[in-house]
Amino acid sequence: MNPTTPRTILVVDDNATNVRVLYDVLSAAGFRVLVAQSGESALNKLKVILPNLILLDVMMPGIDGFETCRRIKAEPSTQNIPVMFMTALSDTADKVKGFSLGAIDYVTKPLQQDEVLARVNVHIRLQSLQQELQQLNQTLEQQVAQRTAELSTTLAQLKESQLHLVQSEKMSTLGQMVAGVAHEINNPVVFISGNLQPAIYYVQDLFGLIELYQNRLPNPDEELANRIETIDLDYIREDLPKLLASMKEGVNRICNISTSLRAFSRTDTATQIPFNIHEGLDSTLMILGHRLKSTPKQPGVQVIKDYGDLPLVECYPGQLNQVFMNILSNALDALEEHYQHQVNEHSQLYPGTIRIWTETLDEEWVRVHIADNGPGIAKEVRSHLFDPFFTTKPVGKGTGLGLSISYQIVTEKHHGKLYCYSEPGQGTEFVVEIPVRSPMVLPSKSEGLTVKD
Structure with a gap:
């Protein structure tokens, strides 16, 4: 007053x-x-x-x-x-x-007039002081609440930043380790691959020579005939080329894995560089190949790729691969959990499928779709998908940072957009949009992050 x-x-x-x-x-x-x-x-x-x-x-x-x-x-x-x-x-x-x-x-x-006036003045003053005290208490409570909220926000931001740094360091260390392993694998593989083809030629020459001997000496002596029968020469002549062909296929497979490891773990530069998005997707799928194969407890996951004609995109390849890894890993987790639920409920079993397709938008943006036929996501969960530390996985199986970091990589590092479309029982689709060339203006969070019903 x-x-x-x-x-x-x-x-x-x-x-x-x-x-x-x-x-x-x-x-x-x-x-x-x-x-x-x-x-x-x-x-x-x-x-x-x-x-x-x-x-x-x-x-x-x-x-x-x-x-x-x-x-x-x-x-x-x-x-x-x-x-x-x-x-x-x-x-x-x-x-x-x-x-x-x-x-x-x-x-x-x-x-007594003086007494009445004195008592009235005292109580009016006490009331005034009490009101001032109440106002001070309210102001103090508001300041404490505001300061507590600010400290809580700061603490959450510090915790998030710390975990992001730890995650980035882990990815950096993993990348260096994978790159080192790929390099060490590459040397002996190149040696084997370089010598395998001459070995095939040598074997062909030896078989030709043996055939020539058999034509010139159709009736070998008893010792030579016994030796031919013991080693089963006809079987060796038939099986050895198959064995060498299988070895060559295995070496080619190791070469492809080594190439994918180097592509996935490539170290990002200080500036964005042109990158083949399809190469990043393929290298990520190669890393996750063991999870796509069938096991006694889990059927294999079919990957359907429908790549469009994309230009090279200016980006940080290693970070973009991390986004693909997080989205694909979550899709595989959902499919595994969904299959186990079907088994437990004795319901009809559906094989897991992941579909990946890419397209360009007005030649200025590229769009990557990654969709699965899993259980889908409830609306109340979708609204928190990209929140730091939010996870529906059991303790010890997820930090709740994968999609949060992916959001930051797409929107802040690449000035792009990240969408999620999902309905319970209808599967889930993530869409990554990034510009072909990096713009200078960052989008707001509301522009960069969209969770669709």
Whole structure:
């Protein structure tokens, strides 16, 4: 309340002389004075205006002061207004009754003007101080709540940043390790691959020579005939080329894995470089190849690829591969969990399928779709998919950072957009959109992140 605003006092007394005396004294002291000559009249006035203090006579016709006070304190709008009784009663029991009803003080009749004014000033001052204290408490509580919220937000951001750094360091270390393994594999594989084809030629020459000997010497002696029968020369002639062809296929497979490992773990430069998106997808699928194959407990997952004609995209290849890895890993997790649920429920089994297709948008953007035929995602879960630390996986099987980091990589690092389309029982589709050339302006979070119903 403005300190210059006059304080209002309601005088409730059926004695006109007392009312006149109090009115003159309080008005002269700068108070605004309202008058009621009965308890009923006072209660009606309180419905319209709330005074700062009530001077209430005890003995009045109709409802007395005690009942009037009880009703005042029973109403939420008036219960905090100080009430000071005026009475000629001196019995202690009456005073105790008044205090028990919520009165703050007594003045006895006949009234002493100086005493009344002094007591009124004290209680008005106490009320003012109490209101100031309440306001200070409210302000302090608001400041504490605001500061607590700020600290909580800062702590969450620090925790998120720490885990992101740990995740980035793990990916960097993994990339270096994978690159080293790929390099070490590559050397002996190149050696074997380089010598395998000459070995095939040598074997062909030896078989040709043996055939020439057999044509020239169709009747070998007993020792040579026994040796030919022991080693089963005809079987060796038939099987050895197949064995060498199988070895060559295995070496080619190792070469492809080594190439995919190097492509997936490539170290990002300080600036974005042109990159073949399809190469990143294929290298990621190669890394996850063991999870695509069938096992005694899990059928294989079919991957259907429908690649469009994409230009090279300016990006951070290693980080973009990490996005593909997170999305594909989550899809495989969902398919594995869905299959196990079908087995447990003895329901019809559906093979897992992941479909990947790519396309260009106005020659300015590329779009990558990764969809599975898993159980789908509920709406309440979809709304938190990209929140840090949110996960539906059991403890120890997920940090809740994979999709959050993917969101940051797509939107902040590549100025792109990330969408999720899903319905329970209808599978899930993630869509990654990034510009062919990196723009200078970052999109807002609402522009970059979309979870579709």
